[in-house]
Amino acid sequence: MQLNLFEDNTALSEKDELIALRRELEEHNYNYYVLNRPTISDKEFDDKMHRLQLLEQQHPELFDPNSPTQHVGSDLQKNAGFKQMAHKYPMLSLANTYSEQEIKDWYQRVVKDLGGIAPDVVCELKYDGLSISLWYENRKLTHALTRGDGTKGDDVLQNILTIKSIPRYVDDITAPENFELRGEVLLPWAAFEKINKQREENEEPLFANPRNAASGTLKLQNPEEVARRGLTAYLYYFLTDKQLFDTHYDSLQTAKQWGFNISEAIRLCHSLDEIMQFINYWDTERKYLPVATDGIVLKVNELRLQEQLGFTAKSPRWAIAYKFQAEKQLTVLEKITYQVGRTGVITPVANLKPVQLSGTTVQRATLHNADFMASLQLHEGDKVWVEKGGEIIPKITAVERASNLPPSEYVSPFPTRCPCCNTPLLRDPEQAAWYCPNEDGCPPQIKGKIEHFVARKAMNIDGLGTETIDLLFEQQLIANIADIYKLTENDIARQERLGVKSAQNILASIEASKSVPWARVLFALGIRFVGETTAKKLSRVFTDIDSLKAATIEQLCAVEDVGEQIAQSIINYFKSDKNIAIIEQLQQAGLQFSLTDDEKNSLLPQSDLLQGKTIVISGTFSLHSREEYKLMIEQHGGKNGSSVSKKTDYILAGDNMGPAKLQKAQELGVKLINENEFLTMIS
Ligand code: IVH
Numbered sequence: 001m002q003l004n005l006f007e008d009n010t011a012l013s014e015k016d017e018l019i020a021l022r023r024e025l026e027e028h029n030y031n032y033y034v035l036n037r038p039t040i041s042d043k044e045f046d047d048k049m050h051r052l053q054l055l056e057q058q059h060p061e062l063f064d065p066n067s068p069t070q071h072v073g074s075d076l077q078k079n080a081g082f083k084q085m086a087h088k089y090p091m092l093s094l095a096n097t098y099s100e101q102e103i104k105d106w107y108q109r110v111v112k113d114l115g116g117i118a119p120d121v122v123c124e125l126k127y128d129g130l131s132i133s134l135w136y137e138n139r140k141l142t143h144a145l146t147r148g149d150g151t152k153g154d155d156v157l158q159n160i161l162t163i164k165s166i167p168r169y170v171d172d173i174t175a176p177e178n179f180e181l182r183g184e185v186l187l188p189w190a191a192f193e194k195i196n197k198q199r200e201e202n203e204e205p206l207f208a209n210p211r212n213a214a215s216g217t218l219k220l221q222n223p224e225e226v227a228r229r230g231l232t233a234y235l236y237y238f239l240t241d242k243q244l245f246d247t248h249y250d251s252l253q254t255a256k257q258w259g260f261n262i263s264e265a266i267r268l269c270h271s272l273d274e275i276m277q278f279i280n281y282w283d284t285e286r287k288y289l290p291v292a293t294d295g296i297v298l299k300v301n302e303l304r305l306q307e308q309l310g311f312t313a314k315s316p317r318w319a320i321a322y323k324f325q326a327e328k329q330l331t332v333l334e335k336i337t338y339q340v341g342r343t344g345v346i347t348p349v350a351n352l353k354p355v356q357l358s359g360t361t362v363q364r365a366t367l368h369n370a371d372f373m374a375s376l377q378l379h380e381g382d383k384v385w386v387e388k389g390g391e392i393i394p395k396i397t398a399v400e401r402a403s404n405l406p407p408s409e410y411v412s413p414f415p416t417r418c419p420c421c422n423t424p425l426l427r428d429p430e431q432a433a434w435y436c437p438n439e440d441g442c443p444p445q446i447k448g449k450i451e452h453f454v455a456r457k458a459m460n461i462d463g464l465g466t467e468t469i470d471l472l473f474e475q476q477l478i479a480n481i482a483d484i485y486k487l488t489e490n491d492i493a494r495q496e497r498l499g500v501k502s503a504q505n506i507l508a509s510i511e512a513s514k515s516v517p518w519a520r521v522l523f524a525l526g527i528r529f530v531g532e533t534t535a536k537k538l539s540r541v542f543t544d545i546d547s548l549k550a551a552t553i554e555q556l557c558a559v560e561d562v563g564e565q566i567a568q569s570i571i572n573y574f575k576s577d578k579n580i581a582i583i584e585q586l587q588q589a590g591l592q593f594s595l596t597d598d599e600k601n602s603l604l605p606q607s608d609l610l611q612g613k614t615i616v617i618s619g620t621f622s623l624h625s626r627e628e629y630k631l632m633i634e635q636h637g638g639k640n641g642s643s644v645s646k647k648t649d650y651i652l653a654g655d656n657m658g659p660a661k662l663q664k665a666q667e668l669g670v671k672l673i674n675e676n677e678f679l680t681m682i683s
Contacts, residue, residue: 342448619654
């Protein structure tokens with residue numbers, strides 16, 4: 001029967017709502033799975049999805065197989081460089097709920113659908129990462145597909161091979177030759193914090209949570225970088241053409257014996273009570289786990305019963321996820337302030353009416369950048385939801401707008417001038433950031449550069465903390481990093497809470513910093529995007545400041561990990577007369593602006609065993625780092641090639657060699673040598 005929508009106002013508005021929800025949810029799927037930048041909380045997304053499901057049930061005439069209720073969110077990216085492959089079995093999602101009552105309802109429905117059988121249920125943790133499907137052929141890992149759109153996924157095998165807990169081969173001959181194991185790829189909290197710390201140092205945008213960081217990592221085209229980031233994986237779903245097991249529980253316990261990483265936190269439950277106990281236990285205990293979890297997954301244990309229950313278009317009827325509520329509070333966004341970082345990047349900060357969250361008082365939250373602010377349509381005076389879903393940094397996940405504002409006032413305008421020095425701001429086209437270009441005259445930038453300069457990993461000058469730097473700056477005793485070397489005992493000793501003893505210690509530490517090696521001096525200069533590792537790599541190629549100053553973009557880009565953005569930033573740095581003057585003063589003070597003789601000696605040729613040979617390095621190594629191998633090639637008279645060509649004599653191939661390089665090597669007949677063969681060649 002055709003519903004007359006125009007005579008039924010309720011139906012008309014519900015139809016509009018339904019269509020708007022479909023569009024909105026598709027957009028959120030894209031933000032979450034492709035951009036890794038969700039703009040609403042998981043709970044809000046799930047609530048909208050449930051509302052859409054309800055509307056679709058009430059309006060079956062509006063059924064659309066393309067609705068987000070009928071397919072899983074897709075993480076496929078065009079031109080991402082991965083080969084796409086069809087899944088052997090569709091890769092589905094899970095129905096979910098936040099309510100214990102709905103878990104009971106689900107169980108009762110299952111019992112009813114099974115004609116009165118009350119099945120055992122396996123309870124597992126719901127890991128918050130991204131799903132992966134591992135294919136073993138002849139017991140060898142041959143493909144690793146992301147979920148993609150559920151029917152096809154990206155083959156990210158090279159990146160998955162960097163995960164130590166995933167076996168490349170299964171030695172146990174009791175395992176079938178061909179099978180599939182699905183699970184979740186995760187970035188442990190500790191690794192997530194380390195990456196974000198590094199990104200903060202380099203003033204790169206931070207990952208909002210470990211899931212986004214894991215997803216961004218798995219989609220990198222650089223297995224060595226993936227290996228460095230330290231992903232891990234838990235596996236939770238075994239599939240074969242021939243049924244080998246009677247129960248899901250047995251399949252996982254056996255996979256564990258074959259060497260797979262199966263969580264210990266699994267319980268075979270025989271009643272609803274046991275299920276609830278498991279849920280309640282892990283709701284608090286999960287906070288101590290090394291990886292992020294966002295709920296519990298319940299699965300009917302017996303595979304025969306699973307088959308009987310079957311699937312909907314999007315999820316199995318034999319499973320459901322109970323999701324934990326992220327801890328959150330509603331509070332008032334009192335004021336938005338703007339912080340200026342050492343490289344001038346402006347970070348908006350939400351100043352909140354203090355609230356208690358996970359045992360701490362929260363009164364500030366980062367708003368990341370102008371785009372993030374605009375996506376939430378933030379305005380001072382709005383009520384905002386603050387969440388601490390396990391992440392260290394509290395985040396604003398949603399807004400309850402102070403009602404009667406006209407749309408034009410929804411968004412607090414991002415400043416056009418620097419809040420500290422009033423210089424007109426510029427937008428960095430590469431990033432979502434606005435920055436103040438007045439690097440020599442903007443106080444937080446100057447003080448930030450000094451703080452960076454004295455930091456432990458840079459010049460390691462003790463005793464010059466933020467407060468002391470503030471005091472010395474305000475009294476115009478230091479206006480740049482070179483002024484540190486002009487400080488006298490009296491300058492320091494007369495500062496509040498300092499005295500002669502502290503002044504002497506600080507001066508001794510300043511003196512000691514004069515022998516800090518060139519690589520760290522280069523890092524300490526605070527050139528935008530030149531982090532600790534990049535400085536180290538640059539210092540080996542450009543062994544003194546003069547050669548670095550004279551380097552062209554091409555020469556800089558030839559250094560490993562240096563791209564155009566970093567190269568351009570170095571060139572810009574040396575264009576400033578002020579920077580040149582500071583470097584001259586630092587040179588006069590006696591800092592190390594070149595490699596020491598010892599350092600140089602270690603770089604000198606040691607033989608000509610590789611004379612005339614061009615070697616390309618690819619993959620990850622266990623005996624030495626790539627950097628060390630590069631150096632060894634040069635020390636023995638060889639040349640490091642960046643890409644495989646007819647001129648390449650050898651490829652020094654480690655684990656997870658890039659597929660493009662491998663194919664090229666095969667086409668051109670270039671010989672592959674491993675670490676041991678290379679070390680024998682030069683010994
Ligand atoms: S079972 C056919 N078990 O949650 C169902 N999924 O929101 C196969 N997830 O796509 C999935 N932990 O990426 C299963 N113990 C677990 C899980 C789990 C996390 C993820 C998985 C799935 C998503 C659904």
